[in-house]
Amino acid sequence: MKTSGEEGAVLLPETVLSNAEIADRLASLAQLLSVQKENPYRVKAYQRAAATIRTLSESIDQLVRDGSDLTEYAGIGQAISSAIREIVLTGTLGKLEKLRSQASPELASISDHPRLDPRRVLRIYKKLGISSIQALRERLENGDIEEKLGIRMAQHVRQGITPTHGMLLYRADELRVATEGFLIDKCGVRRAEVVGDYRRRVEVIDELVFLIETNDLPSVISKLERYGGRTPMLSCSKDTALFALPSGVLLRIQVASKENWGMALVSFTGSKAHFKKLTTVAGNLKTLKSNGPFPTESALYRKFALSFIEPELREGLDEVERAAQGTLPVLVSAKDIRGELHAHSTSSDGIHSIEQMAVAARERGYEYIGITDHSQSLKLARGVSVEDLLKQIRLIDKLNKRIQGVRILKSAEVDILADGSLDYPDEVLRELDYTVCSIHSRFGFGKTQQTERILHAMDNRYFNILGHATGRLLLKRPGYEIDMDRVIAHAKQNGCFFEINSSPDRLDLSAENARAAAMAGVGIAVSTDAHHTRELELVRYGMDQARRAGLEKPSVLNCLPWKTLARLFRR
Numbered sequence: 237m238k239t240s241g242e243e244g245a246v247l248l249p250e251t252v253l254s255n256a257e258i259a260d261r262l263a264s265l266a267q268l269l270s271v272q273k274e275n276p277y278r279v280k281a282y283q284r285a286a287a288t289i290r291t292l293s294e295s296i297d298q299l300v301r302d303g304s305d306l307t308e309y310a311g312i313g314q315a316i317s318s319a320i321r322e323i324v325l326t327g328t329l330g331k332l333e334k335l336r337s338q339a340s341p342e343l344a345s346i347s348d349h350p351r352l353d354p355r356r357v358l359r360i361y362k363k364l365g366i367s368s369i370q371a372l373r374e375r376l377e378n379g380d381i382e383e384k385l386g387i388r389m390a391q392h393v394r395q396g397i398t399p400t401h402g403m404l405l406y407r408a409d410e411l412r413v414a415t416e417g418f419l420i421d422k423c424g425v426r427r428a429e430v431v432g433d434y435r436r437r438v439e440v441i442d443e444l445v446f447l448i449e450t451n452d453l454p455s456v457i458s459k460l461e462r463y464g465g466r467t468p469m470l471s472c473s474k475d476t477a478l479f480a481l482p483s484g485v486l487l488r489i490q491v492a493s494k495e496n497w498g499m500a501l502v503s504f505t506g507s508k509a510h511f512k513k514l515t516t517v518a519g520n521l522k523t524l525k526s527n528g529p530f531p532t533e534s535a536l537y538r539k540f541a542l543s544f545i546e547p548e549l550r551e552g553l554d555e556v557e558r559a560a561q562g563t564l565p566v567l568v569s570a571k572d573i574r575g576e577l578h579a580h581s582t583s584s585d586g587i588h589s590i591e592q593m594a595v596a597a598r599e600r601g602y603e604y605i606g607i608t609d610h611s612q613s614l615k616l617a618r619g620v621s622v623e624d625l626l627k628q629i630r631l632i633d634k635l636n637k638r639i640q641g642v643r644i645l646k647s648a649e650v651d652i653l654a655d656g657s658l659d660y661p662d663e664v665l666r667e668l669d670y671t672v673c674s675i676h677s678r679f680g681f682g683k684t685q686q687t688e689r690i691l692h693a694m695d696n697r698y699f700n701i702l703g704h705a706t707g708r709l710l711l712k713r714p715g716y717e718i719d720m721d722r723v724i725a726h727a728k729q730n731g732c733f734f735e736i737n738s739s740p741d742r743l744d745l746s747a748e749n750a751r752a753a754a755m756a757g758v759g760i761a762v763s764t765d766a767h768h769t770r771e772l773e774l775v776r777y778g779m780d781q782a783r784r785a786g787l788e789k790p791s792v793l794n795c796l797p798w799k800t801l802a803r804l805f806r807r
C-alpha cells in the first residue's frame with residue numbers, strides 16, 4: 237500500500253534537462269509553426285519564452301519538479317507553461333514530435349538548430365543544390381553562401397549553427413543581472429563585479445566576464461555548472477574558469493583579491509590595446525604589480541599620474557596619452573539630455589499618438605520631442621502623404637497650445653530616394669522645424685553610388701540629420717557601403733548632422749564613425765527612433781555609444797535647448 241505522501245506521485249525522468257535544452261524545444265516548435273504559417277504572435281510568444289528561459293539562472297526542470305508556478309515569469313503564459321511541464325515530465329513535446337514527423341527530412345533536421353530560419357535555409361538548399369546541415373556548414377566555411385546569397389544570409393547561418401554566439405548589449409543587461417545575482421546568492425562569492433566588453437558597453441557581447449572574490453573557486457565552479465539546470469565548463473585554471481551559458485554567451489569568472497581589486501578591474505576591463513598602452517606609461521605588468529597593491533582603480537591611476545579613464549574609453553586609442561596630459565574628454569551623460577529628435581507616432585508605424593509621445597517625453601523631463609513619421613514613399617511603414625503631413629503640422633500647432641511643459645517639433649523621417657532626392661517637395665519640407673533623412677531602400681547600390689546618393693540629398697537645404705547612417709542591423713545584416721569620410725566632409729561643409737540611433741540592434745553610427753564625425757566638428761543627435769512610449773528609454777544605449785565615441789555635451793544636438801538647435805537647423 238502506498239503511503240499518502242506518495243499518492244498521485246508521477247514517475248519522473250531521471251535526466252535533468254538544462255534550460256538550454258528546454259528552450260531549444262520551444263524554439264524548434266516556433267520554427268516549425270512558422271513554416272506552417274501559424275499566427276505570427278503565437279510563434280513570437282514561443283520564441284520570447286525560449287529567450288527568457290535561456291537567461292534564467294534557476295533550473296526550469298527543478299521548478300517544474302517542485303510544482304512552482306511558471307506563469308510568474310515574464311513571457312510564460314498558461315499554454316507555454318504546460319508545454320514546458322510536458323517537456324520536463326515526459327522528456328518530449330507531443331506537438332513538436334508530431335510536426336517533426338510530418339515535416340520533410342530536410343526540414344526535420346533544420347529543426348535541430350532552432351535559431352535557423354527554415355524558409356531561408358530551404359532557399360539556400362535549393363540555390364546550392366544541397367540538403368543537409370553538414371553540407372550547409374561546409375558551404376558556409378568555404379564562402380559559398382556569402383558569395384552566392386550574400387553576407388546577411390551567411391551571418392544568419394553562422395549564428396544558427398555555431399554553439400556560442402554574440403548577444404546584443406541590451407539583452408546582456410538582463411543576463412548580467414541574473415548571473416551576478418547567482419554568483420552572490422547561490423555561489424556565495426563575497427563580491428562580483430562585471431568587467432570586459434560589457435563594462436565598456438560594447439554593442440555585441442560574446443563573453444561576459446566577472447571579477448569575483450572567493451576563497452573557494454572549486455565550489456563556485458561546481459555551483460555554476462548547475463546554472464540554468466546545467467552549464468558546461470569549458471576550461472579552468474587556478475584563478476579563472478570559462479563556461480558556455482545556455483544563452484550561447486561565454487561566461488568567464490576571474491578571481492581577484494580585495495587588496496588588489498582595482499588592479500584587476502583595470503586589467504580585465506580595458507581592451508588588449510588599452511592595456512598595452514597603459515604599460516608604456518606604468519611599466520610592464522611586473523612593475524605595475526610591484527607598485528601595488530591597488531584596492532581601487534583611482535589609486536592605480538593616481539600612482540601613475542593619470543586621470544581616471546572612463547571604462548567606455550579604454551580601447552587603446554588616445555585615452556592613455558590624454559589621461560597623462562589631463563586632457564580626457566568630459567563625457568556626455570544621461571542627465572545632459574534635453575529632448576528627443578527621432579520618434580514615430582500612429583500617423584505612420586508607431587504605437588502611440590503624438591500626444592501620448594509628447595506626454596511621455598515630458599515625464600522624462602524633456603523640453604522637446606520631434607515627431608518624425610515616415611514619408612510618403614515608404615508604404616510598408618504607412619508613410620504619410622503630403623496632405624496628411626500638412627494636417628499633422630496644424631494638429632501639432634494646436635497640441636502645442638494645449639499641452640504645457642514640452643514642445644512638439646514638426647518633423648518627418650524623410651526617405652532619401654534612389655536618386656538622392658528627398659521624398660517631399662521643398663515647399664512642404666519648409667513647413668517643418670527640421671528633418672531626419674534616411675535610406676530605407678536600395679541597400680545593394682555600390683559604394684560610390686550609395687555615397688553620391690547621400691551627398692546629393694545633403695545638398696537639399698532642408699536636409700538636417702542623416703538617420704541611421706549605414707543601415708546596419710547588428711547580428712542580422714551589415715550596413716550598406718558608403719564612404720564615411722566623404723559623407724562626414726560633406727555634412728560639415730553643408731551644415732548637416734548625424735544621429736546615433738539608439739535602437740539596440742542598430743547603434744548606428746558606430747562609436748568609431750561617431751568619433752570621426754565629432755572630430756570633424758559635425759554635431760550628432762542621440763535619438764531613439766521610438767515607435768512606443770517605452771522606447772524613449774533606449775536612449776541610454778545611444779548614450780553608451782556616444783561615450784564610447786568620446787563625445788562631450790556640446791557635440792550632442794539634443795543636449796542643446798531648442799532655441800539654439802533651431803538656429804543650427806536653418807541653412
Ligand SMILES: [Zn+2]
Pocket residue numbers: 649674676703704
Ligand atoms: Zn528609419
Ligand SMILES: [Zn+2]
Pocket residue numbers: 578580649765
Ligand atoms: Zn525612424
